[in-house]
Amino acid sequence: MPALEIITIILFAVFAVYDYGKSHSRSNNKHFLKEVLFQDVHVMIFIGFGFLMTFLKRYGFSSVGINLLLAAFGLQWGLLTQGIWHLDDGKIKVSIFKIINADFSTATVLISFGAVLGKTSPVQLLIMTILEITIFSINEHLVATVLEANDVGASMIIHAYGAYFGLAVARVLYRPGLRNGHENDGSVYHSDLFAMIGTVFLWMFWPSFNSAIADPGFTQLTAVINTYLSLAACVLSAYAISSLVEHKGKLDMVHIQNATLAGGVAVGTCADMNIGPFGAMLIGLVAGIISTLGFKYLTPILASNLGIQDTCGVHNLHGMPGILGGLAGIVAVALGKKEGGNAAMQAAALASSLGFALVGGAITGLIMKLPFWGQPPDQNCFDDSIYWEVPEEEEENEESLAHGDHSKNKAEV
């Protein structure tokens, strides 16, 4: 880790300079708004993704802590790998805009992290971060600059890419020993509440995520409104389907924590298109339905039949809704909802994102599978205590008597 950071700093020393131009060339407004949106996206990356994964009863330290580690390294790496494509006098000019894109690139890693959550070591995850962001930068360059496809909210290049990259890694790292589940692979009451902190912050700031790189003015306003309405409709369908499929019409926290966000993912590609409030809500409604059904029926099948153990169900929150977003983008562009859009290029962008994800993820998985990265054994999965100094259990901290007894008890067991 120290070596990694030192190399990174040296690369910055060689390549990175401030972007003097930007703050002059572009109006202050834009600069200011970017700074605002940058903070909103930042909250999604660090609080949103970090706490969303704290639902596991014994993996909260790793969820928030490793999320912070990967994001902090990923944004530096993203600045470099994305900057390479836009060198200016051989320099990477760092601006708020580039920082937002760096935050975006880390999102792909945090999505993939969800698929392998609890089953990988920090070192394995740092390797994944380096490779996934590097490959992301290639695909992003291809999609945005070569294909000139529209993906303002990144349904394809972030969500679909991040999800299928993670699922490919998970497939390669398949653990037969977890076929019948793991006692720590579940939540407790308060861990589900911590996860809701992540859910709600992701939900609230998604309009900023989908509009952050949109052209200021009406286009950006459209992206905000479409995302807002898609998310709102998605919440209703997620709740409805959850209560329909669950025992006695009860709601399942897993669905609420995740499927309520699918609308933000699915509306991403066409967030800045003239699809109308109605179109945005329709996309959100469908996203909430397929996401919830995915958690209920598809995830178990993927695990048992395809050997894809998807801890957080990223396939349901980012994978399918991401593809839905890509398809919606193709349709919207074909219907002329975006000036200068090209449906074929949209389709190519989706295919490219999925291709880079699956191939890149498989290769990355194979590298992560090498035996010297400290991958945890099955029995230590989903458990902070293998990587963290974990304090004693809560109930041991009441009256010292019960405490003493109880721990003796533990000792004996």
Add this chain to the structure above:
Amino acid sequence: MPALEIITIILFAVFAVYDYGKSHSRSNNKHFLKEVLFQDVHVMIFIGFGFLMTFLKRYGFSSVGINLLLAAFGLQWGLLTQGIWHLDDGKIKVSIFKIINADFSTATVLISFGAVLGKTSPVQLLIMTILEITIFSINEHLVATVLEANDVGASMIIHAYGAYFGLAVARVLYRPGLRNGHENDGSVYHSDLFAMIGTVFLWMFWPSFNSAIADPGFTQLTAVINTYLSLAACVLSAYAISSLVEHKGKLDMVHIQNATLAGGVAVGTCADMNIGPFGAMLIGLVAGIISTLGFKYLTPILASNLGIQDTCGVHNLHGMPGILGGLAGIVAVALGKKEGGNAAMQAAALASSLGFALVGGAITGLIMKLPFWGQPPDQNCFDDSIYWEVPEEEEENEESLAHGDHSKNKAEV
């Protein structure tokens, strides 16, 4: 729920379009600032209200989860019902400004939700959402357009209205069975900390709430400063009174979680008026006092003598401070602190808000009382497990042995 959302989407298909005009007519600045304030208000609605209600030991899923459900539906419904009053070529033009107002309209529902928290079903609450927001839109139109009264921070049309609407509903849904309390109607250590997340986010962003619809420039600045100072003074008086009235001068979390916010409610109506920093602080000071005293002495009386069981004590946080805000507005306008203000119209606005709240709430309560909305029986009140798949208790998740004993144990009981 699916039907409800489908109807809503159809209504949007028929009525809603983007507001092209706005982003051109008004300067980008205003547009940008609105977007910023919109996010702050958004945080108050979804994190603030949602987590403030997680103080109940066994009702956290419902507090955050149903808060999300009601807000997500309410903002769609609010866009429609408020839009009806401002149709443009028979269309509702959706803008950031309209979205902020829609968020505001949902606030009334979330306030009322606090009064009936733990004692109503999601279906009952969705019905309340539809009716309360519809009636809110009528009263808001009356107050803002017909009476042309000042209520920039909505002490009257949101806080007083939402509180007394909810209290009227609670009165109609009175449960004699809960006369002597309920074992789950209380907090645990960590649930009180989750609630503080809500308190602090509400506290911090209240200046944005009270200034969101103020005229940009000095007026808006005034609204921010007045709210900020009122809240600061309110914290001091809430702490002081709490330690004065509690046993051994201890502080009561219920007071700190709620009464510290009363200053934001009470300064709402005259937030943008020239009342001076001193005036704002005085309002906050008084609000903190009456709110804390209300929790300590009035809430028990309302429950035992009037049959009004106010779970979160919204009467103390939103009701009385809302009226105080309305009265302060009348005085401030009478003293000429607002150009073009009319004290009589301010008084009429307060009366109108209270009238619509009490009558509307009573009618809504009667509809909610119909026997086929799945209202929970007394013994299941304040308990997530009736609507949610709830994970096992925390201490059952240590070593399976103790777990086994404990559950057997439970079974025997």
Add this chain to the structure above:
Amino acid sequence: MPALEIITIILFAVFAVYDYGKSHSRSNNKHFLKEVLFQDVHVMIFIGFGFLMTFLKRYGFSSVGINLLLAAFGLQWGLLTQGIWHLDDGKIKVSIFKIINADFSTATVLISFGAVLGKTSPVQLLIMTILEITIFSINEHLVATVLEANDVGASMIIHAYGAYFGLAVARVLYRPGLRNGHENDGSVYHSDLFAMIGTVFLWMFWPSFNSAIADPGFTQLTAVINTYLSLAACVLSAYAISSLVEHKGKLDMVHIQNATLAGGVAVGTCADMNIGPFGAMLIGLVAGIISTLGFKYLTPILASNLGIQDTCGVHNLHGMPGILGGLAGIVAVALGKKEGGNAAMQAAALASSLGFALVGGAITGLIMKLPFWGQPPDQNCFDDSIYWEVPEEEEENEESLAHGDHSKNKAEV
């Protein structure tokens, strides 16, 4: 407390007026951006500092609650004491800019609060707030106006000052009885997660903190980017060192919660200087190293040898990184990284901040040590129940019978 607030309100009545001028003189942009940054700083003060200190298993109410109390009073007091230096027609003109500075002044108190956390009464802390902010205002005036030193991110005048002020107070209030630790001076699993809420919000919004008072435009952009990169590098070194020094290469939550933020502190003074992305990252890297090593090796020594019991380890998060920031500023100015900078003045500013902190803290500590402020006895330290009505323990809140069984059960084992 009531008297205190009444006096404060009277002072506001006499001195405070709105700043009409500002919102006209300065462009709306600047005004808007300030409002945005003000909210970010606000979040750091109330959520960041408040929750960062909830790591203690039994002191969460006090951490968040007293943090709110001190901040709410401190910002009023800060407006007055800072305003005194800039009277205009004998009035303090309240503007967003002044409000940000008031928030800053409270930060010093909240830093010092961390050093004495769990060992002082609310009254003692309010006394500390009055004195520390008053002395801060003198030092700030000296540093900014007289010495004209650069300290945009306040490494010296807030972080170093707040830390050493608190350490001086802690030294005076030394408790031999806690020499061997205290059973409540530790965390539990979920309290560490609550603390991470504080850590992550502080981490995310630090770029706003360090750029809030920078000149809009390129200088401000530089402050944002430098802080962002310094923090990112700091996270990597904090994780690396934590796993190097801990048993079996495990990570220690205390390091992650605190040392990951040292980069924001250390880059503060030269955040707006042309130190280059590389320079910023180097500062962050070093800050993460010394902070983590400080927690591991220095804190125990300070407690055992110097009688300085630093509950939150503010010396490691704010003290040493603050000095590092001051030194970095001297070097950067000497290297001509800041137009018009003067290295000697930078050094004088650092010395002044440390001097006022140590002397002011010692005097404040002596006043706080007077026997009639209700300082808690050793056995009640780190325990909310001395100042708060604390609910029963979690597992006691199932059904009382099972509870009985369960605990008996425990006892029997």
